[in-house]
Amino acid sequence: MSASNLPRVPVMRPQLPTASELHPYIERIDTARYYSNHGPLLIELEAAFAAHFRVAPSQVALINNGTVALSAALVAAGARPGSKCLLPSWTFVGSASAVWAANLVPHFVDVDPDTWMLDLDRLKQRPDLHEVGAVMIVSAFGSPVVTAACDRFTEETGIPVIIDCAASFDTVATVPAAAPGRSPIMISLHATKVLGTGEGGLVLSTDEALVRRLNQVCNFGVWDSPAGQILGYNGKMSEYNAAVGLAFLKTWPDRRAQLAALTDRYQRLLKSKPGIDVLPAFGSGWVSCYCNISPNRGTSDANILALAERGIETRRWWQSGVHVQQAYKAFPRDPLPVTEHLAKRVFGVPFFHDLSDNDFERVASGIDAIL
Numbered sequence: 001m002s003a004s005n006l007p008r009v010p011v012m013r014p015q016l017p018t019a020s021e022l023h024p025y026i027e028r029i030d031t032a033r034y035y036s037n038h039g040p041l042l043i044e045l046e047a048a049f050a051a052h053f054r055v056a057p058s059q060v061a062l063i064n065n066g067t068v069a070l071s072a073a074l075v076a077a078g079a080r081p082g083s084k085c086l087l088p089s090w091t092f093v094g095s096a097s098a099v100w101a102a103n104l105v106p107h108f109v110d111v112d113p114d115t116w117m118l119d120l121d122r123l124k125q126r127p128d129l130h131e132v133g134a135v136m137i138v139s140a141f142g143s144p145v146v147t148a149a150c151d152r153f154t155e156e157t158g159i160p161v162i163i164d165c166a167a168s169f170d171t172v173a174t175v176p177a178a179a180p181g182r183s184p185i186m187i188s189l190h191a192t193k194v195l196g197t198g199e200g201g202l203v204l205s206t207d208e209a210l211v212r213r214l215n216q217v218c219n220f221g222v223w224d225s226p227a228g229q230i231l232g233y234n235g236k237m238s239e240y241n242a243a244v245g246l247a248f249l250k251t252w253p254d255r256r257a258q259l260a261a262l263t264d265r266y267q268r269l270l271k272s273k274p275g276i277d278v279l280p281a282f283g284s285g286w287v288s289c290y291c292n293i294s295p296n297r298g299t300s301d302a303n304i305l306a307l308a309e310r311g312i313e314t315r316r317w318w319q320s321g322v323h324v325q326q327a328y329k330a331f332p333r334d335p336l337p338v339t340e341h342l343a344k345r346v347f348g349v350p351f352f353h354d355l356s357d358n359d360f361e362r363v364a365s366g367i368d369a370i371l
């Protein structure tokens with residue numbers, strides 16, 4: 001078979017619970033006739049996530065997707081409407097759309113080359129902090145964000161920090177420095193993420209008043225009383241999505257073991273190859289849903305094409321950063337040399353729990369070929 005006729009190796013292949021795994025939960029919904037509005041399955045999932053992240057259930061909020069959860073977290077944390085929100089351009093566009101939806105002005109800041117994330121110590125030196133209503137730090141593809149540093153930044157500057165940990169379902173639970181603090185952490189429960197409910201978002205914070213406010217924002221501004229108390233919208237998660245989360249959690253230990261084995265395998269492969277950089281924190285004890293590489297030779301376009309010719313799908317998950325995307329071009333930004341460097345080189349290779357040995361070997365020889 002010629003290379004172009006080989007079956008394609010997909011870059012990602014999500015798998016949520018099957019119909020039979022979901023069945024007992026759907027039956028419970030049928031019996032209870034309770035479909036949304038903080039129903040019994042949602043409360044059970046909140047408690048299960050609280051145990052997973054070692055926090056109290058009152059420190060967990062379940063929202064209908066990660067973007068709404070991020071946006072509501074900005075509102076609940078008290079970010080001044082109309083002010084700037086500092087965030088990296090090196091992220092998925094959803095981070096910036098959450099800022100826009102919270103009535104803030106996205107201002108793109110460069111990332112640190114050693115972490116691919118914002119450096120809060122550098123942000124503290126900025127002369128424009130008086131214009132800044134919030135900071136959104138984005139975990140690079142599941143990398144740990146040190147929550148104590150975020151809380152310290154808020155204590156010292158009065159500016160809330162929101163942590164976009166979209167792909168950090170495992171990191172936040174397993175890396176002690178990334179465990180929840182006061183600064184709200186958002187974890188996406190989208191089908192493509194580490195643990196999915198289809199669509200969904202999870203917020204964690206030890207600031208229980210903030211979590212309560214966030215639930216209120218996502219329930220039309222209403223909580224414990226039928227009257228609108230503050231401004232809000234509908235960001236509730238339904239019982240059906242909660243059912244998917246409960247069924248998925250049962251299989252999490254097996255899923256995690258598969259992701260850890262693949263992470264280990266990629267790490268050993270990539271370590272042995274000179275001329276290729278990897279996400280700096282990749283393979284340091286946590287698992288995610290991505291493996292991003294940065295070959296030193298060639299642009300990502302040329303390398304992606306060479307792999308595509310071998311039937312290997314890749315994805316520039318964060319494209320060229322958000323600041324060059326049409327809808328965000330006009331927003332303020334700093335010079336972004338590190339982002340521009342990463343944007344030219346980084347792309348994701350096939351990474352999902354049941355990537356076969358044969359497909360892994362095809363990716364490995366494709367990487368050899370581009371080097």
Ligand SMILES: Cc1ncc(COP(=O)(O)O)c(C=O)c1O
Binds near residue numbers: 201
């Ligand atoms: C870094 C980042 N932030 C935010 C989001 C938005 O999450 P959701 O898709 O759950 O709205 C994503 C989702 O892909 C993401 O990767």
